[in-house]
Amino acid sequence: MLNGIFRKPRYAQIKGRKDENVDNKPKIPAGMWIKCKACKGSIYHQDIKKNHGICPTCNYHFPLAARSRIHQILDRGSWKELDKDMESVNPLGFDSYNRKLEKAKDISKQNEAVLTGVGKINKIKLVIGVMDSRFMMGSMGSVVGEKISRAIEYATEHRLPLILFTASGGARMQEGIFSLMQMAKTSAALARHDDNGLLYITVLTNPTTGGVTASFAMLGDIIIAEPGALVGFAGPRVIEQTIKQKLPRGFQQSEFLQEHGMIDMIVERRELRDKLSSLLLLHQPKEGDIDV
Amino acid sequence: MSRSSAWETVSIARRQDRPNAYYYINEIFDDFIELRGDRSFADDRAIIGGIARLDGIPVTVIGQNKGMDTKENIANNFAMPNPEGYRKALRLMKQAEKFKRPVICLIDTPGAYCGLGAEERGQGQAIARNLLEMSRLKTPIISGVIGEGGSGGALALGVADRIFMQENTIYSILSPEGFASILWKDSSMAPQAAEVMKITAKDLYNFNIIDRIIKEPIGGASENPKEAARLLEVYLKEEIIGLIQSPISEILKNRYNKFRKLGEFM
Secondary structure (H helix, E strand, O other), X not given: OOOOOOOXXXXXXXXOOOOOOOOOOOOOOOOOEEEOOOOOOEEEHHHHHHOOOEOOOOOXXXXXXXXXXXXXXXXXXXXXXEOOOOOEOOOOOOOOHHHHHHHHHHHHOOOOOEEEEEEEEOOEEEEEEEEOOOOHHHOEOHHHHHHXXXXXXXXXXXXXXXXXXXXXXXXXXXXXXXXXXXXXXXHHHHHHHHHOOOOEEEEEEEEEOHHHHOOHHXXXXXXXXXXXXXXXXXXXXXXXXXXXXXXXXXXXXXXXXXXXXXXXXXXOHHHHHHHHHHHHHXXXXXXXXXXX | OOOOHHHHHHHHHOOOOOOOHHHHHHHHOEEEEEOOOOOOOOOOOOEEEEEEEEOOEEEEEEEEOOOOOHHHHHHOHHHOOOHHHHHHHHHHHHHHHHOOOOEEEEEEXXXXXXXXXXXXXXXXXXXXXXXXXXXXXXXXXXXXXXXXXXXHHHHOOOOOOEEEEEOOOEEEOOXXXXXXXXXXXXXXXXXXXXXXXXXXXXXXXXXXXXOEEEOOOOOOHHHOHHHHHHHHHHHHHHHHHHHHHOOHHHHHHHHHHHHHOOOOEO
16 A cells, blocks of 8 residues: 555656757748747747748748749849759659659649759849759759759850759659769769859758769859758768767758868858859959849 | 569679779789879778779779778778778879870779768768769770769769679669668668669669670679679770770760760659
């Protein structure tokens, strides 16, 4: 009867959330209130929207839809999309890939993980490509590789500067070796752009990993990253499994990359347009070339 | 579990006693002189390279080098290069360009190394730079897989004018184990993954990604390394003669188009 009277009662334990950077699945704000992944605060979604998709409390940069990015960066009305209708096929006949593509199209309301086109920043014409992590983690398959290669070739042919915004979990596994070859294809196209003395800027956003990091993301003449973005070749989980130890705090974040000499600068989202504008202006060959 | 023919190829490609890059370099080339280091950080033993003669022609030869035993494998990091390995390879390629030597790359890696130091020193940047520079290197390049061609770590030596695979080798976006664990959350399904991923020499030949399948002795290169080397030697000599006779502008244009056309979409 007296059994257990002095015993400590057992409570269910609720484990704390793991490091916020390990889980890098982009969640697109849907409800009225959104929980910030970094500071865990609840924020009214209009406040995030008004603030360029940045947490007003802790400055966490939420993943941005490609169209929102284009809206933030380009001069109003200057955007002309290229290769809008290009769609993926299933080259290996991989089970469930078609379904995944349909779902991704549904969620993102676009055909693939990158939008490419021509536009202007403060009246300077450029080619721009923006990846969207909502589309199958922004993974690179044949369409992403082809659209980016065509955008690069367009820039080379029209002697335009090129800006690519990266956001990608890496290669599109379902396309196997075709996906891998996109790394070589895009890099080769960049070599020609480079040979023509043209400016290429990359903006690395959260997350940029795998085959995208190991190709066009790290090839910019100027490499910019958003604050706190995860950028690396191998993902943190793969590295932890390989070395069998926990990664240090902040490992593979923009600040870490800057410290190790891998990027030129970290620029907050609300200052990006101005920074890009200044860089473009410094690379304008002569006044007459500015399209007014 | 059913054994797939692709999985058998994986097993043959990974055999510990499969001839490595060092073996082929010594069997096929004359007067090999190894050149070391990336000139900024270290000499990565996962990749070896240097100058040699092929059929009397001076060439630069570079290879990812697995060990023939455990001790050697540890010293060579199981042929998983760090950024300094790729930078050494690029240094040797640029040198080859300067002295107008053709480049021959032997690919054999499970993948680029996924470690702390590799990330700190820019693994992604090192691979990316190789892809870009190889695409415009003004000298002929022949690359091919002599064992495992794992992911971007393999491709970083694989942007070439002629690409071959030995009969029992694989070339893939990632290991079958990795593929199975990512897509099916079960790495023990690697044999099934090997099948659906389409990673054998025959698959890649049918996709027009490689130009030639090099025959191996029955049972694989390990069964008769000398014969495997001879078969590879015949191919390399034949290709190099053709390439050095072509104008470099032609070669570069064809190299660009070779990769430009890869991909399936609508």
